[in-house]
Amino acid sequence: MGDFNIHMNTPSDPQCVALQTIIDSCGLTQIIHEPTHRNGNTIDLVLVRGVTTSKVMILPYTKVMSNHYLIKFEVLTHCQQANNNNNCYSGRNINAATTMTLADLLPLVMAPFPNYVGSIDNLTNNFDDDLREIIDSIAPLKQKRAPKRRTPWFTEEIRAHKLSCRKLERKWRATKLEVFHQAWSDSLITYKRMLTLAKAKYYSNLIRLNKNDPKFLFSTVASLTQQGTPPSSSTHSADDFMNFFNKKIELIRKEIKDNASQLQLGSINTNTTVCTTDTALQNSLSIFDEITLEELLQRVSGIKQTTCLLDPLPGKLIKELFVLLGPSVLNIINLPLSSGTFSKIAMRFVKPNIMTTAPDITKIDFADRDNQKYDKDLYIGSECRDYLSHHRENCDLPAFFSSVRRFYSGTCSYMMASFPFGDPVLVNARFLDIQNRQQCKFSQVTVIERYPHFLSKDDRKNVEEEFFMYQCDSLCAAIAEAERVDSAWHEFAKLKDTATRKTKYEALFKVAKSVLVMYHSNADCERIFSHVNKN
Known part of the structure; x- marks a missing residue:
């Protein structure tokens, strides 16, 4: 049952023919034969097999809820309650020793994650897999x-009387004397009376202590009657539920509209000057601020200690060991906010011909509408585009796409102002690309002038000659096949001069290593300042 998005009202449609063939081959019956969409097509289907359906009704509903119609039908089926006699479950033995062992092993296991800069999916999957493995x-x-089942009312006195009753029963069964049978009967009656009184007293005290907790009282009654919460006798129909959610959505939309109206007013000065919509919303969602480790620790310390089946660790351990897990989790949260490259952001709203013909994409005027794509070509994601296609009549599309453009252009402006795109060291770091070393110039090795303390006087004399040798030297297989630039330079540093048997590129390797070990961001430095409360 659901939205198949295939026009079953058009029998000649190839998709309709294919779906009908699948339905017939599975022994199913399609019971919807009327339009289920406002455009007059039958795309919402109900497939049944082995059950009896009746009173099929298709009712059009307000556009606020959906542009699909409501399908109502009754089905007669037999429901059997599963009889689960196996009271087994899966669990872990978590104790203080477990926590101590985890605390000893986690620093080594978590070491790669705080500084990971690759795919967020790989980071999350590796993080979960390592935690589950450990x-x-x-x-x-x-x-x-x-x-x-616990029986807290079963006191030692009742237990002693039960043992006495069982002794009398064994005597009677062994001797068959009437005196022991009468004694056993009297003892059994007394035992049952004691048990009933103790149980009644226990639950009376329990109800008295929790008289202001209706949820506890109902669950207690359900446990006494050996049944769950009885089904509601309400006569609410599917129409009532639809009307309820319809009104709820209308109320939410009204609140959003009221909040937007207040935002449009902006700040009113003494002359009652009102800000325009564009001015009030100009900076909305322009950037995403990364959170700090202190903010994350504060959030985690205040959440409930619950556990989901998908969690790699129980919630109790996560909270107790979050000081060790925090930096890795922080990177998982912040990485999606900082990992998008400038070109990936720009290509979502800038015309392709502008991107490819511009000698430097950072010089593009991103706010110029002539450089931006048309509304239908802007990147907004498939889910958002599907939503707009189904709710077009309820959406202010010009205002929406205008906000998308402001978001993208604001993001690019923020990145240009914050990221070191024009830094000479980063711009000229292309000399590290061994495969394209012939196109580089020695003047690009600007790190020597900017950081003269990297090299000694002798190394400064040799680095230029080594650079020219580096451009003309042949590559061994280990260097040519290296997947990462740091791995390639690691192999490059092993090359020896055939005459002197000394390191062939000692000075140039020092320059390359100085560039490769530079931090990609100042997150580590800020983290240190945060730990010592100096930020």
Whole structure:
């Protein structure tokens, strides 16, 4: 049952023919034969097999909820309650020793994650896999049997009387004397009376102590009657539920509209000057600020200690060891906000011919509408585009696409103002690309002038000659096949002069290493200042 998005009202449509063939081959029956969409097409289907349906109704509803119609039908089926006699479940033995062992192993396991700069999906998957692997090695999942039902009213006095009753029963069964049978009967009646009174007293005290907690009282009654919460006897229909959600959506939209109206007013000065919509919303969603480790720790310390089946570690351990997990989790949160390159952002709203013909994309006027794509070509994501196509009549498309343009242009402006695009060292770092070394010039090795302390006087004399040799030297397989530039330079540093047997590119390798070890950001430095409360 659902939106198949295939026009079943057009039997000649190839997709309709293919779907009908699949339905017939599976022994299913399609019971919807009327339009289910405002455009008059039958695209919402209900497929049944082995059940009886009746009272099929298709009711058009307000556009606020959806442009699809409501389908109502009744189905007669037999529901059988599963009888689960197996009270087993999977669990881990978590104790103080587990926490201590994890605390010892986590620093080594978490070491690569705080400075990871690759794919956020790979980072998240590796983070989860490593945590699951380490917890499985320390506290593996084991099958456990649920404990028997607790009986706190069963006191030692009642237990002693039960043992006495069982002794009298064994005597009677062994001797078959009427005196022991009568004694056993009297003892059994007394035992049942004691048990009933103790149980009643226990629950009376429990209800008295929790008389202001209706949820606890209802769950207690349900446990006493050996049944769950009885189904509601309400006569609400599907129409009532639809009307409820319809009104709820209308209320949410009204609140958004009221908030937008207040935002448009902006700040009113003494002359009652009102800001325009463009001015009030100009800076909305222009940048995303990364959070700090202190903010993350504060958030985590205030959340409930709950656990989901998808969590790599139990919630209790995550909170207790979050000081060790925090930097890695912080990178997972901040990486998506900082990993988008400038060109990836620009290509989402700038025309391709402008991107390809510009000698330097940082010099493009991103706010110029002539350089931007048309509304239909802007990148907004498939889900957003599908939503707009189904709710076009309820959306202010010009205002929406105007906000998208402001967001992208504001992001590019922020990146140009914040990122070191024109830094000479970074611009000329292309000499590190060994495959294209012949196109480089020695003047690009500007790191020597900017950081003269990297090289000694003798190295400064040799670096230019080594650079020219570097351009003409042949590459061995280990260098040519290296996937990363730092790996290639690691192999390059091993090259020896055939005559002197000394390192062939000692000075040039020092320059390359100085550039490669530069931090990609100042996050580590800021983290240190945050730890010592100096920021």
